[in-house]
Amino acid sequence: MDRLQKYLIRNMGTNETVNGPSLIDTVPSALLDSFIPGFGLVSRIFSTYFGIDLSRIVTTVFVFAAFLTAVRQARRIFWYWIDANFTANVTILSNDDLYDHVMDWISDHIVTEHARELTATTRRDHPWNARSAITANSKSITNKSGAKMPIFNFKDFDARFPPSFKPAHGTHRFWFQGRIFWIYREVRVSSNRLTALYGSSQEEETIRLMTLGRRTEPIKRLLDECKSRSAAKQRESTSVRYPDTGHGHSYWRRAGTRPTRPLDTIYLEEEKKVELLEDLQDFLQPSAWRFYSRRGIPYRRGYLFYGQPGTGKTSLSLAIAGMFGLSLQVLSLADPAFTDQSLNQLFASLPSSCIVLMEDIDTVAVSRKADGTLSEEEAKKKEEEEEAKKKEKEEEEEQKKSDNKSDKFNKRNAKGGAQGVTLSGLLNAIDGVASQEGRILIMTTNAPEALDPALVRPGRVDMQVYFGFLTRPCARQMFITMFGDDEQLLSAEELREMNLGGKTVVTDETTDALSPEQLAAAKQAKDDKAASVLLLAEKFADLIPEGSLTPAEVQGFLLRRRRAPQRAIDELGAWAEETIAAKAKGLNVVKQIEEARETAGDDTHKDTGAEKKVNGTNGKKHRKVKVNGIKAINGVKEVNGFKEVNGVENGAE
DSSP: HHHHHHHHHHHHOOOOHHHHOOOOHHHHHHHHHHHSSHHHHHHHHHHHHOOOHHHHHHHHHHHHHHHHHHHHHHHHHHHHHHHHEEEEEEETTTTTTHHHHHHHHHHHHHHHHHSSOOEEEEEOOOOOSSSSOOOTTOEEETTTTSSSEEEHHHHHHHTTSEEEEESEEEEEEETTTTTEEEEEEEEEOOOOOOHHHHHSEEEEEEEEEEEESSSSSHHHHHHHHHHHHHHHTTTEEEEEEEEOOOOOOOOGEEEEEEEEEOOOOOOOOOHHHHHHHHHHHHHHHHHHHHHHHTTTTSSSSEEEEEETTTSSSHHHHHHHHHHHOOOOEEEEOOTTTTHHHHHHHHHHHHHHHHHHEEEGGGGOOOOOTSSSSHHHHHHHHHHHHHHHHHHHHHHHTTTTTTOHHHHHHHHHHHHHOOOOHHHHHHHHHHHSSSSSSSEEEEEESGGGGSSSSGSSSSTTTTHHHEEOOOOOHHHHHHHHHHHHGGGGGHHHHHHHHHTTTTTOOOOOOTTGGGOOOHHHHHHHHHHHHHHHHHHHHHHHHHHOTTOHHHHOHHHHHTTTTTTTTHHHHHHHHHHHHHHHHHHHOOOOOOOOOOOOOOOOTOOOOOOOOOOSTTSSSSSSOOOOEEEETEEEETTEEEEEEEEETTTTTEEEO
């Protein structure tokens, strides 16, 4: 034994080295040195100069990390087993309305209060009537009376509202009705033959709701709660969807919501509105589906809205959707990406109850008539195409030597384009075998005679509604709507601010806080204003020339004078005459000449009655002055698009 010890001392070092760590203790150091190059050298330096054994420290760290990995893996396996055997879950796709209902409810009630990972977005639903948008630091301009008028600044207004928050992608936990729930929000990337063909992938977001238990009843109660809360929140809005034909697949994409438009703001004859609403109400009754099915009638309804542009065809469609709580699916066949196949996919994926709006159907050129013959426009188009092909062949023969096959192929593809929608494909989508039932189809057109008879035959179009020019009863209603008291549209907060500011508004909430004298005075002022508006509305309606102006034109005229009802009546005659004359001449821009009397102190331009007409000014010289960027013509000043005539402010025409 002594001889062996002496041999080891002579060949391996001192006695301390021999009596150091055993062979088993040096194994981890050797393994670490093999995995981490240079670890042995660093370990010896720390051991020699600092007396620290790095191998033991690193080994301990590795063992702890391996333990955590094992625990994490065991936990994953455990939760997978729990998920597979003791949980119920429901998956919701992002292209479904229920997805928005759930996300809104989760964001408002649960996740944003406790979650540590959120997604922040800029709010787009500013409550315009919730508070005043003018701040103390806003810029101002001087109005006609010399007082300073504050200018609305959208940046100051937008800065008042915080961002909206939604749960970030991942897992979130919350409680509902004494039960724990988990929500998994993830994005799936679909990769199939279509995505490989188009060179891009399609992302689809999903959320999965999970709770402990083997029944989905708790999740169903949660979804019912989300739908009811969302319905109450969105009762005053209408969901609008547009088609998306990306990646070789057509589906409806939600474009947002629009405020529900009251039917009183649709200026159509009352008899026509009542007849249309009665027909829709009868069709949407729950018992109507059974009536249709038992008699072998397809449960669908079609309407044709026709008339001049600006008469309210699209507006009525939006108002109907809001009134009956239906989503509005807007479809334009002018998109060259549409084909018969994509159109069939869109109609097959429609909700059971919705409104499909096809605007300006007369502007869409289908390929063939119902009998297979070409229309006159298509015949001309075919002749032009044949002539173009002949010229193209001649050019190809001349440049045959210089052009290669790949160039010709590219030219052919560039000129071929999409085939578009054929008439047979459109008719098959509307009322084919695979067409969705329960939908309401509304087609709008400015030229009904240009439509193919097969498109508007009974069965496809069940009711035709004509939208004409503005009538006097409709003009009266428009004036009352524009200048009447809209306190019923104000929020409780704004009404409170108006009362605190000294302007008393009589509502059900304020009558208790007023004295009998104040209440009587406020009601009298309200009645006087209503009577004044009704009287002016009668005058306005009498001045409207029937059969000449569209509701959109008159509404635009009133909007520019929405704070001056008397001024609107005074200027209606001249404006209507100029507008009708411009339309008769086919002009798109109405050039309105406003005359102003010269001030009494202007000696150089006194009206003597002997001056000739100069530039259509009725004996007044046409004087143009420009001072500091402000133009003045015959005393008419124009500042930032607003005109001021002898101290009277006019809206820009």
